[in-house]
Amino acid sequence: MTDTARETFEGSFTQQEPIPEAGIAAALEVLRHGRLHRYNVASGEAGEVALLEQDFAEFVGARYCLAVASGGYALATALRAVGVGPGDPVLTNAFTLAPVPGAIAAVGACAIFVEVTGDLTLDLHDLAAKAGQAKVLLLSHMRGHLCDMERLMAICDSAGVTVIEDCAHTMGAAWNGVASGRHGAIGCYSTQTYKHMNSGEGGLLVSDDAKMMARAVLLSGSYMLYDRHLAAPPVEAFEGLLFDTPNISGRMDNLRAAILRPQLAALGAQCAAWTDRYRVVEAGLAGTPGLRLIDRPAAEDFVGSSFQFLLPGWSAAAIRDLVARAAARGVELKWFGADRPAGFTSRYEHWRYADPVALPATDLVLAGLVDMRLPLTFSLEDCAQIARIIRAEVTQAEGAARAEATTTP
Numbered sequence: 001m002t003d004t005a006r007e008t009f010e011g012s013f014t015q016q017e018p019i020p021e022a023g024i025a026a027a028l029e030v031l032r033h034g035r036l037h038r039y040n041v042a043s044g045e046a047g048e049v050a051l052l053e054q055d056f057a058e059f060v061g062a063r064y065c066l067a068v069a070s071g072g073y074a075l076a077t078a079l080r081a082v083g084v085g086p087g088d089p090v091l092t093n094a095f096t097l098a099p100v101p102g103a104i105a106a107v108g109a110c111a112i113f114v115e116v117t118g119d120l121t122l123d124l125h126d127l128a129a130k131a132g133q134a135k136v137l138l139l140s141h142m143r144g145h146l147c148d149m150e151r152l153m154a155i156c157d158s159a160g161v162t163v164i165e166d167c168a169h170t171m172g173a174a175w176n177g178v179a180s181g182r183h184g185a186i187g188c189y190s191t192q193t194y195k196h197m198n199s200g201e202g203g204l205l206v207s208d209d210a211k212m213m214a215r216a217v218l219l220s221g222s223y224m225l226y227d228r229h230l231a232a233p234p235v236e237a238f239e240g241l242l243f244d245t246p247n248i249s250g251r252m253d254n255l256r257a258a259i260l261r262p263q264l265a266a267l268g269a270q271c272a273a274w275t276d277r278y279r280v281v282e283a284g285l286a287g288t289p290g291l292r293l294i295d296r297p298a299a300e301d302f303v304g305s306s307f308q309f310l311l312p313g314w315s316a317a318a319i320r321d322l323v324a325r326a327a328a329r330g331v332e333l334k335w336f337g338a339d340r341p342a343g344f345t346s347r348y349e350h351w352r353y354a355d356p357v358a359l360p361a362t363d364l365v366l367a368g369l370v371d372m373r374l375p376l377t378f379s380l381e382d383c384a385q386i387a388r389i390i391r392a393e394v395t396q397a398e399g400a401a402r403a404e405a406t407t408t409p
């Protein structure tokens, strides 16, 4: 065996880049003046949160933006802002992460899960079939895969379904030139450490709808200081809502916003760097027998901060073995077919509080779905090496399976 066949990857799949120096300097300034609460501003000062909201609204081309405490909080706030209440049905992806059904549960609503396709996007046939059952779709662009957004909006518009977009994995992405989060009524983003901007925890909502956004601002805990925002609807939009909207505190603070603003300024370049890494892994795995890559349509301008592939028809034992052998060579793969939720990886039947019904198409996809992070701390050479290791291990497992098939009578 050559050295290449035995190579081991040494990098960390969970190590982020440091906060840019400009963010550190801005954070120190906030710490020195002590005005961390978003509404605690000196005369003539806008505050970092209000400035971040203004910057982010401009970045995605939205009229309004609100910064909040987490991505999950943004989702629950969006559901409340469009009028979802206890017992209401909400359509959502069967393939997503736990904060999505969690946000639906947080408002006492009932999730109706929609199947996923082999391209890892929402199954639009299943959506059309179920659209009559709910007034709201919480659409998750899970792992950065965007469905045909024009078709999705046509289905939802004709069924009178309001769309909320979970863009936790698509900040900076676009479909046919329209920023992700700008097709539906509200777009929600996360600035948690493993997403595209890192403030530890944090979330953002964008919308062009003044009433929904005014409600979201009040819900987030504005203490009637909404006139201190720079990207909120005009004060008239709040009239008629003041006595009917509960304060469910979940504001962002000036320290996190200070860290985020320089990251937002660099986001375009960061997204390009992620996608370069994705393309290197994709090229390295192309044509591997037994492994199916995910198709990326031309209309989709994606941000490749993670990588997925399918092992169609593989047994659970074979995939578990592959994950273990890759791990032994330093490559951290996650499998969506496991019986128990592990780390960030869970699937719909683990969310028992949501009473999921069986979804055979999704089961088939998830049984063969392998997932991995691609942090920007990886170089392009690291990505090429990771692909070589996966390719070698998949090829070997395929060879072994074929040998067994021919020797078994």
Ligand SMILES: *Cc1c(COP(=O)(O)O)cnc(C)c1O
Pocket (backbone or CB within 6 Å): 070, 071, 072, 073, 096, 097, 099, 100, 140, 142, 143, 166, 168, 169, 190, 191, 192, 201, 202, 203
């Ligand atoms: C991270 C994430 C969120 C938001 O999560 P927070 O940790 O609350 O910021 C929402 N949806 C998906 C798919 C996510 O991965």
